[in-house]
Amino acid sequence: MRAPYLRIDRVSKNFGSFQALKTISLDVYEGEFVCFLGPSGCGKTTLLRAIAGLDIQTSGRIEQGDRDISALPPSKRDFGIVFQSYALFPNLTVVDNIGYGLRNTGMRKADIRERIQSLLAMVGLKGQEKKFPPQLSGGQQQRVALARAIAMSPGLLLLDEPLSALDARVRLHLRGELKQLQRRLGVTTIMVTHDQEEALAIADRIVVMNDGNIEQVGTPQEIYRNPASPFVASFVGHMNSLAAEQVAGGRLRVGSVDLVVENGPNLPVGSRVKVCLRPEDVQVRGIQTSQLNSLQVRIEAMEFLGSFCRAELSATQDAAIRFKADFSVNAMRDLALDLGSEVSVALPKERLRVFAAEA
């Protein structure tokens, strides 16, 4: 197994009595695009800033390449950074912003000019050389910030919610460009975001954080299909969650309905659990009453979301069992589904995830 490029070893950060990071350990490999994902206050930006040296950790080691950078000031580390506010120098042109670090290296003027031109081409800003940041659109400013960060060919690229300040359409577009640029340059990149859709679309691996801890590290597919905890399950994508009781190995009772599950943890009979299912995993076509985990439901509410509807269902035999299901427009038409309809659905046993209920 290849050695990690960035090694975070039991890093903790305290602000007074508040623990922002609780003994975090993580490996990041060279060329990877990693996303730190989590709600506000989970510590993802704190961790990023510790890696950058802007808010050095209270204890724990950080290694980059072969160096122990734990105590080094930012000026002695090797990274480029893009902040949420971009922090572009307003009184310098685009060219001067991008070349800011290059000017200081003693490169020849001609070489600097050439490099800046190639960077402009890379981020798609040709023709904006003489403009000042306040004259640019949000998306353009972001590209300048990016070009400035990669100008010095850093070993690590750190992005602190770079797309948050943009409106939805620009964000989508830039997201793709960011991924392409990173692939092309091969620079190890860490991006902080609270937008799980963004993380799923763009990352090679996602680090889901909550309350100063890492909840799960994995590829987007792993995180989505096999969430390791109820938090990850509910934070990434939509997730139904029902309270249940373990009645036997592989069998749960939800209210008055029994469900068969495949991947549950081995908990003693009688323990309280949470059984989770994604709305899109609810099967509605061709359900036989003898099918495993099938039940009769009524459609109580519907949200039209364009290509599909998210329906709120309640079981006819036990109105306390309520969950959401996604029905494609096709299915709704073929099965004549509408508000108040009663229909049979099945909950596939391999798609049900079971977690121990928190005390």
Add this chain to the structure above:
Amino acid sequence: MANLLTAPANVVVSAADLAEKPAAIRPRLSSEDYLMRLGLGLAAIFFLIAVVLPLYALLKKSVENADGAFIGLANFAAYFDDAGLMRSLRNTCFVALTSMAITLTLAFGYAYALTRSRMKLRGLFKAIALIPLLAPSLLPGLALVYLFGNQGIFKALLFGHSIYGPIGIIIGEVFFAFPHALMILVTALSNADQRLYEAAEALRARPWKIFLSVTLPGCRYGLISAAFVVFTLVFTDFGVPKVIGGDYNVLATDVYKQVIGQFNFQMGAVVGLMLTLPAIISFAVDRLVQKKQVALLTARAVPLQPKRRRLIDGGCLALCVAVSVFLLLVLGMAAFGSVIKYWPYNLTLTLSKYDFKALGTGGWGDYLNSLRMAAMVSLLGTSMVFTSAYLVEKSRGFRWGRGLIHFCAMIPLAVPGIVLGLGYIFFFNAPHNPLNVLYTTMAILVLNTIAHYYTVCHLTAITALKQVDAEFEAVSASLKVPFYKTFWRVTVPVCLPAILDIAIYYFVNAMTTVSAVVFLYSSETKLMSIAALNTDDAGNTAQACAMGMTIVVTSAAVKLLEALIGRGLRRRSQAWRGA
């Protein structure tokens, strides 16, 4: 350690790792960090020499006797026993309170007119109201002599009372303190939410009720602030009572008499400390008030659009005209007095009073001294203030050091000029002090003036720096560019308007200052403001007016220059500053 249990196997944890606890990290400082801390250290030395040690010397003197032995509070006891000195204290309080009451009322009405009415010519009235800032504080005193003195034009209006004494002092101080109160109240009244007024009207509240329940409470902290500022300003002013106080003694002139007249440094120190009390209290109150000041202008507030109200607008106009006439009359009288051959007997116009050389009062050398001092104060003071504010705001770590420098920067506001000057005599004139050599040079005047007006400049700089993106230094570090290059290439250009403000503030105040420098000048470093004071002492009121007017004209010219430079600056940086 929940993350170890739930994280998949790509986090490899060995038994050895589990065994030892990770060590606490001690961040290493870069050479830039050391450089910044060195800068803060130099700032600390500045404050030590320019503020802390002189004040300490003053304190020490007040508890010593003439031989330098420690005698506890005996001087203070003697002070409270001395009937004459106690009378001065009562006089000062009376004058300060009365001036405060009058100034606040006028300034409030004026500020209301400027911000809440649809009166015409508001720009012009605002400009006129700031005129007293251009003049040394002794100028209104001189003008009042011409207006109400023994040969005064309006002498009859006094009904037999003399202008020399409390009446003259109060009128002069109202002129002097007016712009300070006005600026605070204009700011306080500017932040008004239209929706509150609409709501009050919808509830059928009468105009007077609206004034009492919405307008006044909204600006109450501004009123409190202005009250304390004016009180302290008048309480500690030296120029007006010196010229027109006559036999009516106040604390500031007492200090002068004790030190210059009687060489009773110990008593002078005691009186000086009495002068510092209202400044300290005012400072403490202001800090408390700042904390309680709720943001009146929230993001959702709608700026107030005053409606046209004929009666109110008419009343406002009348008030503003009356006050403007008063201000212009005082200034005009001083100007007039400076070009009259021999008041009131020979009213031919002449510029002979401006021929300082011919009249043997040091010539234009004093003027050049003033200019030179103002220029040095402006240049050195602005650099010092902005650089140390930058270091306080943007250094990494070193919290206690930055907090200390910030605190030191706030001290000068609580120290009246005359007290600082006194402290300087005690500290710099001490025989064993190696800095003794600075005494009676221009350097000590420059140092004193920079220190005296430091706080407002420091706060202006800090405010401007807080508005600059906090991450510039982080970006600079990631690009391996040292902080001082970013300071020069980015921070200074972005903050240039504030820097210009500070430079002009220092310049104008250096031109007009009297209180502190009156103890520190020598024959080679005499300033125009001091020359004016001395020449008035000798009975040459007309020439004192001429000198005062020279200062006014210079200050006005500099303000005009500032406006032009400001406009040029804005135009050149239009592209990236925006509007």
